[in-house]
Amino acid sequence: MTMSLIQKYNVPGPRYTSYPTVPYWDQDSFTPEQWISSVKQAFKESNDTEGISIYIHLPFCESLCTFCGCHKRITKRHEVEQPYIKALLKEWDLYCKEFGETPVIKEIHLGGGTPTFFSVENLTTLIKGITSKGKIADKHEFSFEGHPNNTTKEQLQALFDLGFNRVSFGVQDYNPEVQKAIHRIQTFHDVARVTLWAKEIGYTSISHDIIYGLPFQTLSHIIDTIEKTKSLSPDRLAFYSYAHVPWIKGSGQRGFNDSDVPKDDEKRLLYEKGKELLLNNDYVEIGMDHFSLKSDSLYKSLNNGNIHRNFMGYTSSKTKVMIGLGVSSISDSWYAFAQNEKDIEKYYELLDQGTIPVVKGHILNQEDLIIRKHILNLMCSLSTDLTEDIDKVDFSKTLEEMNEFEKDKLIDINNNTIRVTKKGRAFIRNICMAFDLRLQANKPDRQLFSMTI
Known part of the structure; x- marks a missing residue:
């Protein structure tokens, strides 16, 4: 790849998990009533044939990772768990009343924040509360994001018993200097432990997230991280470009200087070398940032023409309706997008009023x-x-x-x-x-x- 092309095309641009992208939503002409109407239409058209997807945002983290762009609240107070679970189930109940018939649940994804911040008991209450009002599709795919430092074998087993078959572990980079800069200290041993537990329990798709372009990251760091990753043979990999946007994310990305972040050709070389190592070790490039083994459902969906992309990234099946539950969650009815209130206290207030907590959106x-x-x-x-x-x-x-x-x-x-x-x-x-x-x-x-x- 020539330097001139990188200089020519390295401009700010969306990742296109939606179109229109969130900054270009026409919020002035959007109303929650229009959103609900679009959900009812899409649900009626597709529930029996496709089912629906559910994204659940669990925003709590015990510490701040400075590379992260997700909406989160930092706390060590675990008494926040039960009120939040109660609110999620209240929101789901409001949607179920609008559906008018039993939803067929094709996908559930627990994102964050840190889903494994929550106890086994509270995760069980949440998932049973969701599935008790629906019918689980025969070929469902339930997944969650696990933090290697606090994911327990009990959590993995409990979610597996509830129908979860996919788990994604955030690795980012194994180098101590890089980990210190992004405030995400975890050893290879931590990642290996939870990965092997998931394999032992029976998860059919285990994913690792790796990021290139992190502060202080060098070519040798990428090579070392991928060599270690290979030894654990995750079924799929997300190999993301670090999104350095401190003007949006505030002080969270100011724990290092702009000059510490690889740019342009230097950054692209990290990706090209990483990609080369992955392709040489039986991983197939699925789409932007994603790789998988040929045995994984994502590769099979690519070959079958069923691969889809939404706010959760690439998925192995498409549903018209994706309901986002929790603070800041984004929903998609195919005909419209909607985003929930970002402030937890205001989110609770809206639910206490019996209102689906959507505060902005776009009608396509x-x-x-x-x-x-x-x-x-x-x-x-x-x-x-x-x-x-x-x-x-x-x-x-x-x-x-x-x-x-x-x-x-x-x-x-x-x-x-x-x-x-x-x-x-x-x-x-x-x-x-x-x-x-x-x-x-x-x-x-x-x-x-x-x-x-």
Whole structure:
């Protein structure tokens, strides 16, 4: 990869877990009533055939990791667990009343924060409370994010007994200097212990998250981290680019200087070397930032054409309806997006009033739905065909940029079909940005997104 291409395309850009992206939601024309109406429509259309997905945000952490961009509350007071679980179940009950019939639960994902902050008893109460009002789909996928330092064998066993078959452990990097900078101290022994427990219990998909571009990280650190990871053979890997956005995340990313963070070619080299090591050890590149073994459901869904991308990242199946429960959670009805209140106390107040705690969102218009489809095609299948929509949306600016990508050998264009080349995979965010008509129409006057490379 030439330096000139990195210099040319290394600009701020979204990761496209949604379209439109959150900063471009039309909040002025959004109402909670419209949101509920869209949920009812999508639920009626798809519950019997697809089922629904549920994302549950568990925001508490005992300490702050400075690389993290998630909404969280730092506390060591575990008495916060039960009131929060009670609130989640109250929110779920409000949605179930709107559904009008029993939901078929295809996916559950526990994110954070730190889901394993919660005790076995409280996690059990939560999941039983959710599933008692629904029917678990035959080929369901329940997953959670585990912190290697505080995930217990009892938690792993209890969640497995409740139907969980996937777990993701945050590794980030094994180097002590890097760990100190990001305030995430954990040893290889800690990660190995919880990984082997999960294998022993019977989890069918174990994932590790690794981040490149962290402060003080060097090529030798990436090589060491991936060598150690290989020895544990996780079924899939998320190999993320560190999103250095201290202007958004505040003091949490000011524990080191900007000059300590690898940039441009130096950062990209970390990814290319990591990718090379993964590909040489039987991992397949699934999509942006994701790799898996061929035995994993994510690889099988890629081959079957069922892979999907949403606010949870890549998933092995698609549901129209994804309900987000908990503070800051984002929901998707396919026709609309909605985000919950971020402040825990205000979240509780809304629920006490019998109100679904949605405070902002976006109703997708016809153009949004078309663009969303093509961005999803590119992110999931690395190709898209504009033929059906070329007369419905003004793609003139998009096609101008496609010509430039084609000159740089990042894509191939055949009639109206656009295919991302092997070289172009590194620039998938840039390629998708060319379809982002809302971004093109209203360029931000300040940096909203992390750098694309």
